[in-house]
Amino acid sequence: MVAVSDVVVVGGGPVGLYLAGALAEAGIEVLVLERKQKIGQGVLCTGIIGQEAFDKFQLPQASIEGSIQQVELISPAGEIISYIHPHSFAYVVNRTVFDRLLAARAQALGVEIITGFEVVEIWKSNRFVQIKGKRRGFPDRVYQAKICVLATGNSFRFHHQLGLGLPQEFVFGGQVELPEREKQRPRLWFGKALAPGGFAWQIPQKKKLKVGLLSTTDTRPYLERILRKYYPQVKEQPFSADIAQKAIAQGIVTPSFRERVLAVGEAAGQVKTTTGGGIFYGLLGAEIAEGVIKKALLTSSFRGNFFGLYEKEWRRRLEREIRLGLIMRKFYSLLDDEDVSRLFDIARDNGVFPLVQQKGNFDWHSQLILSLIRHLARHPRRLPPIFHISREIWKKAKHIPYQKREGSPEATTKIN
Ligand SMILES: Cc1cc2nc3c(=O)[nH]c(=O)nc-3n(C[C@H](O)[C@H](O)[C@H](O)COP(=O)(O)OP(=O)(O)OC[C@H]3O[C@@H](n4cnc5c(N)ncnc54)[C@H](O)[C@@H]3O)c2cc1C
Secondary structure: OOOEEEEEEEOOOHHHHHHHHHHHHOOOOEEEEOOOOOOOOOOOOOOEEEHHHHHHOOOOHHHEEEEEOEEEEEOOOOOEEEEEOOOOOEEEEOHHHHHHHHHHHHHHOOOEEEOOEEEEEEEEOOOOEEEEEEEOOOOOEEEEEEEEEEOOOOOOOOHHHHOOOOOOEEEEEEEEEEEOOOOOOOEEEEOOOOOOOOEEEEEEEOOEEEEEEEEOOOOHHHHHHHHHHHOHHHOOOOOHHHOEEEEEEEOOOOOOEEOOEEEOHHHHOOOOOOOOOOHHHHHHHHHHHHHHHHHHHHHOOOOHHHHHHHHHHHHHHHHHHHHHHHHHHHHHHHOOHHHHHHHHHHHHHOOHHHHHHHHOOOOOOHHHHHHHHHHHHOOHHHOOHHHHHOHHHHHHHHOOOOOOOOOOHHHHOOOO
């Protein structure tokens, strides 16, 4: 007879592992199935996590390899604005170490993790979810669970068949690691020619430099250009082959639940649409899923409408950020390099940075976005022409449902 777990989590990334640990801590029997041979193997991520998130979720301190307080913003014309925050606002973690420490914590709490096991099929029988997969050197195996959680990151292969939604779109994130020759500062480059619809970055991390790019198109030719232009040490090498690239889901995935099944993390679109960062929103989603799963098991409520509580709550907390971020990124992708340079001029001259210090929050961007729009609207003559034809965007932003969230600066935002 096949043993039945309370919960099977498909995907041993940070969100699945965190959720598994939290459930096991409450005495729930959890099995994590991960297709990679080792947790954290070959992860592509810059590893920036806001300090607030770190504290809230008591994330593994031993994975921290740096922190960020200052960042240089570089316009398409090459102008540099140096932004210094009053205190450091984010950590840079080693993602492999981070994931492995989350796994170790989950295991210590009683979670079973099977690596090298790729789930290939999921279906529901009367009282259970059946999860079939394969592992090299072993016959195919089916696991049974009362509840199945999809924490599969940017893989949506089971969503359609299980009746879950799909993300609105994808962007691409590409990155390489270089040896850090001399002390460098975090840097962000902007401009269509450099990173269409996105931005590029340099993040120092323990004698390494992560150089990456977010874009609506293949990042590799753009990243290669940046490497050749700004990093003489790599001039001679053909780089595209070394650039790792991954699609990042953008937009709410709904429904993110069905009877006995729910999706968390990137698999539910719980990702910042401004930057592509997904760890914090994914952990928030996991925290909400944890509460609903515990109740479901306690009361034997496995119907779809019960798990609907999960989606209702996570959308209440994240939807506004995700939708507003997406609109803003789309608008940004319409700007040409001249427009972006003009915005840099306004930013330098007109008190934008005090506003960032006051309203900016590493994880919650909507209040800052709305404040910046209002601020820019006070300088209509200096704005690029595109702003004058984009009233529609502002109108759309106004219609995003607003939910008060205690403890977040956004709670004080009003949309007029
Ligand atoms: C270049 C780049 C830089 C980034 N930088 C940051 C950053 O600085 N900060 C930040 O917050 N986010 C960043 N992100 C995004 C971040 O990496 C993701 O949002 C985050 O990893 C999502 O976590 P997750 O647990 O939901 O999914 P994942 O970390 O993707 O984990 C999903 C896991 O599921 C497994 N899996 C999938 N399908 C199956 C299957 N069929 N069977 C078994 N296992 C399966 C996968 O192997 C994987 O291990 C970056 C992304 C990119 C591409």
